[in-house]
Amino acid sequence: MAVVSEVRDLGRHVGDVVTVRGWVETTRSHGKVAFVVVRDGTGIVQGVVLQKQVPPSVWEDFERLTQETSVTVTGAVREEPRAPGGYELTVENIEIVQVAEEYPIQPKEHGIEFLLDHRHLWLRSSQQRAILRVRNEVEKAIADFYYERGFIRVDAPILTGAIGEGASGLFETDYFGEKAYLAQTGQLYIEAAAAALGKVYCFGPTFRAEKSKTRRHLTEFWMVEAEVAWYDSDDNMRLQEEFVSYIVARALDRCGEELELLERDTSKLENVVPPFPRISYSEAVERLQAKGSTIQWGMDMGAPDETMIAEDFDRPVFVYDYPKEAKAFYMKENPADPRTVRCDDLIAPEGYGEIIGGSQREDDYDRLLARIREEGLPEASYGWYLDLRKYGTFPHSGFGLGLERTVAWITGRPHIREMIPFPRMLNRLHP
């Protein structure tokens, strides 16, 4: 009985007969010599079948192979520069687990609607596998970054009462006769946890029922949010630039193969080291007006504005201290200019747009209550949040980073729908 090996370990078995278990990517037959390429999740390996050297039953089994047939292939491992991956199996036996029906996805271009309808199969394609590997590495980098710095992960609830950034865009569901909403953010909960543990973060899915139809929006996306007691807005931006630089460096270090397969120009990622440029909102407005934008002071920046700002820099850029009207109720008023709040957006290069929104939080009870009333938010739902300003209030700051937008930027892909295994978008709930 041959030893079972994962494809990535074949280099340790040169000269041995091993069994590989996986799925047939493609076959090529030449009459008396034939090739089968098998994928097992760790890599791909080519098997060569010589009609003279295998029993007739094995040759017949080869001829039954179709794309995505599940098989175990047994053969001797050889170094072979002509084979993808550098190793090749001289096939001695093929065991068919199931002959796959005609597979819808071919190694060629497909339309996005077709691919999304077949997302459960599309995941098997090489670029999609590479993207999911990069996502996995980014998720690990996030956990490592915070663990190394003494942050405690505090998971926020997904089912919530009416509480979030604003009243709009909430997915509603029934909770034993009471209305419940899918979380738009974990921030308010980890503000509570910051008073318990100091430095905390949460990481999980968040939901926005916005009818957005752009390459930067999903209705379900993953967000990692940090909250730090005693940090002001400047401390907050320093943490953000270290965090983003750490993630990018990790991807460059450990996902070289994937980024190459995705044809990412990694030289653009090498620049991503602190400090990131910082420009105030007011300065940004002046820059944009000089470039021809119609933005006026007081308006929020649109996506084209963000791209115009980013194109002047070779790394992410902070825009800070936005007008109060353009931002959420919980942001702290700027003592130096009360028209603005102490917040920042981090805009990624190359047109990827906002990947972080952060702020120092309003820690004064009366001002926070006034803002909740100004925004017309359901005051009763925010009682516990206001409590945090009654029992030992404290300066604190935090931010949220959109995982899919970050992975799209790192992988250089145009649309975030490929950055999550099963995207949820306007008009797309299946598969």
Add this chain to the structure above:
RNA sequence: UCCCGCGUAGCUCAGCUGGUAGAGCAGACGGCUGUUAACCGUCGGGUCGCAGGUUCGAGUCCUGCCGCGGGAGCCA
């Protein structure tokens, strides 16, 4: 919600000023001892998104609807 664009074979597309519905890939069969999205030959494959209209005649022109894509707004 608004503004653009697109719906033709299983998939990707071509189809000109209206006149017999096409190719490549995939599939089936045959050939080939080193292929890399192999190649060569043969074959099957269509409610041209749906409904109406104009016309002797509509894949093609017009109207409405549906679906999808891109963008705006909103945001991460």
